Amino acid sequence: MSTEHSHHDAGPDPRLEKHLTPEQTQALEARVKALESLLIAKGLVSADTLTKLAETYEQDVGPMNGAKVVARAWVDPAYKQRLLTNATAAIAELGFGGLQGEHMVVVENTPKEHNLVVCTLCSCYPWPVLGLPPVWYKSAPYRSRSVIDPRGVLREFGLELDESVEVRVWDSSAELRYMVLPERPSGTEHMNEENLAKLVTRDAMIGVARAKAPVST
Amino acid sequence: MNGIHDMGGMTCFGPIVREENEPVFHAHWEKRVLALLFAARIADTIDESRHAKERLNPVVYLASSYYEGWLAALENLALEKGVLTKEELATGIAASTSGGTKTPLPPEAVSAIIQHGAPANRQTGRLTPRFKAGDRVIARNLNPSGHTRLPRYVRGKQGVINRVHGTFVYPDTNAHGGGEQPQPVYSVRFAARELWGPTASARDSLYIDLWEDYLENAE
Numbered sequence: 001m002s003t004e005h006s007h008h009d010a011g012p013d014p015r016l017e018k019h020l021t022p023e024q025t026q027a028l029e030a031r032v033k034a035l036e037s038l039l040i041a042k043g044l045v046s047a048d049t050l051t052k053l054a055e056t057y058e059q060d061v062g063p064m065n066g067a068k069v070v071a072r073a074w075v076d077p078a079y080k081q082r083l084l085t086n087a088t089a090a091i092a093e094l095g096f097g098g099l100q101g102e103h104m105v106v107v108e109n110t111p112k113e114h115n116l117v118v119c120t121l122c123s124c125y126p127w128p129v130l131g132l133p134p135v136w137y138k139s140a141p142y143r144s145r146s147v148i149d150p151r152g153v154l155r156e157f158g159l160e161l162d163e164s165v166e167v168r169v170w171d172s173s174a175e176l177r178y179m180v181l182p183e184r185p186s187g188t189e190h191m192n193e194e195n196l197a198k199l200v201t202r203d204a205m206i207g208v209a210r211a212k213a214p215v216s217t
Numbered sequence: 218m219n220g221i222h223d224m225g226g227m228t229c230f231g232p233i234v235r236e237e238n239e240p241v242f243h244a245h246w247e248k249r250v251l252a253l254l255f256a257a258r259i260a261d262t263i264d265e266s267r268h269a270k271e272r273l274n275p276v277v278y279l280a281s282s283y284y285e286g287w288l289a290a291l292e293n294l295a296l297e298k299g300v301l302t303k304e305e306l307a308t309g310i311a312a313s314t315s316g317g318t319k320t321p322l323p324p325e326a327v328s329a330i331i332q333h334g335a336p337a338n339r340q341t342g343r344l345t346p347r348f349k350a351g352d353r354v355i356a357r358n359l360n361p362s363g364h365t366r367l368p369r370y371v372r373g374k375q376g377v378i379n380r381v382h383g384t385f386v387y388p389d390t391n392a393h394g395g396g397e398q399p400q401p402v403y404s405v406r407f408a409a410r411e412l413w414g415p416t417a418s419a420r421d422s423l424y425i426d427l428w429e430d431y432l433e434n435a436e
Contacts, residue, residue, distance in 0.1 A: 020282070025244055032246040032288060034309035036253060038301055040321075041311035045257040048324040053256055054248035056331055058241045099255075099334040103382070105404075120225030120368055122267055123283065128334075132251070135243075136235045138283045144227035147370065147423055148413050156233050167409075167421040171225065173366045174402050174426035175337035175385055 057132050065096045066129035066179055067200035069106075070211075071193045074184045083181065084108060091129060101128035101177050107170060108181045109207070114165050115180045116154065116207035118146040119172040126177035130202055137206065147171060157208040180207040188214050218268075218362060219369060221275035226370040226413070247284040254287055255330070256322050259294045263335070264392035268364035269294045337386045342399030343429065344384050352378045353435035354405060356427060364392035367431040371423075375435050376407040379424060387428055401429045 020028070039045045069091055073080035083090040087104035091097055097104075104126060107115040119125065123138040136142050146153050150167045154160070161167065170178045182204040188196060191214060203209035224230075242248050253259075260266035269290040270278075278286060295301040305312055322330070348354060356371040366388050382404060386397040405427050409417035 020244075025246075028285060028288070029244070029246045030309075031292075032249050032253075034306060035288070035292060035295070035301075036249055037309060038305055038311050039253070039257050039259075039295075041314055042300070043314065044259075044300070044319060044321055045253065046321045046324065049256045049322050049327060050249055050252035052324045052327040053252040053331075054242070056327065057251070058248070061331075062241075097334070098332040099330065102334040102336040103338060120370075121222055121366060122270070132241055134236070134239050135283065136233050139230075139233065140224055140227075140279065141230040141233045144224040144230050145233075147225045148228060148417075150421065151418065153233065163418070163420075165420075167418065169421070169423045171368070171423060171425040173368065174382070174428070176382060176402070176404075176426050 057127070061127060062131035063129070063200075063202035063205065064197070065094075065131075066126070066202075066205045067197040068094055068193075069096070069129060069179075070181055070200045070205065071197035073106075073181055074188075074196055075193050080181070087179070096128045098128050100124070101126045103176045104129070104179065105170075105176050106179050106181050107168065109183050109210075111183070112164070112166060113168060114154075114161055114207065115168045115170060115178075116146060116150050117170045117172065117178040117180060118143060120144070120147055121171075121173060124172035124177060126179050129179055130205055134202070154208060157203065159209060179205050181205075182207075182209075182211040185211050185213050187216070218271060218364065219360060220271045221278050222271040223368050225368050246288075250284045250288050250291070253291060256327075257291070258319060258322070259291055259298060259300055261394070262386075262391050263337075264364055264386075264388040265394075266290070266294070267388075268392040271364065338383050339386060339397065339399035340384070342384055342397070343401060346381050346401040346403070347429055348378045348381070348401075348403060348432065348434075350378050350380055354378060354403075354432045355435045356405070357431055357433050359431065361389060363389065365389050365431075367427065368425075370412060371405075371407060371425060371427070374407055374411050376405040376411070378403050379406045380404040382426065385428070387430070389428075389430070402426050403429070403432065405432070 040047060073083050083106050087106040091104055109115055120143050123133055125133040147169050150169050172178055199212040204211045270286055273289055292306060355375050358373045359367055382402040384399045385402045387400050390396055390398045404424055407423045409421035412423060
């Protein structure tokens, strides 16, 4: 099911915001400004509220939250069991939850099974543990191809899976939000929870990468 | 709606383009669009809001960045719901200051809203699931003109109930002012070969969450 040949024909992804010209950015700024000031004038929203909302996702919420959850599961088998049976409650134990993570499911990667998360219909993503999704997660190439060619997609991310591994793709079509519990890397037996969390990347919790290998000292 | 947003299984979009050390936002206006989406409450439900984005012209949908698409959807909704007029959007000047009965969300409420979210499960509606884990089901071949979360690539395909999630708000009605009409949602497993034919790996599978009305018994 490889589509590698056609990949070379496609140009850069127009959905990458950084490819906007200064003129396009200016036009968008003006449109947003107009919409925002109109809604403020009509008493529907306040500017401070908008600032506070955006700041929260820019500063306070991100994959460091999910990394703490994963590290706890790696060191605490009872916690891991709770995480896999009732993820929402287990994640709340560490103080995370809420908007776009009201109903969580955590799926575990093992040497025999590899899980990959996508939202083909829009861009559903577990905000409380991973923050806002990266552009590629929301892009047409990822959303379309993850379900039909997950192994090809993983190869693009540099992850070659053996044929014997079962790939499970999770399409987030309802209000359940998915996070992958990556495998604990070998050589980390001596590491504490805090340092383990540093090995857990956003991509590992989406399922497009493994957790990082420890730096040998 | 059989729209361009329903892109699972298409293979025409080229490579996945990634950005190293990507910032959370790429521009100030993106922050405002995200915040407006949640704070301005132009849409009555999240389903109505998602449908507004799906209804963008497919050419616009594909050529727009994520936040650009949401901006267009918000503008369209504001017009359709009579919150703003075309003239107001064009000039940026409010012709009237009466926005309706809603009061703006105060900044102090932001933390609580983010912490509590908006759970979509319900203790009302259809509470007894028709299917149980292990049941063989077929995703119905439904092609509604409105909002649905039943993607084309599973329609008519046979799968197995993996897990019963409980009773949730039904987006197909909730997007159109038809009420929440809660019903059971299931995690359903489809073999990759059932969905994509003999070239797919025999080992692989796809799990998707489907509402009860999307499913019928395969026995």
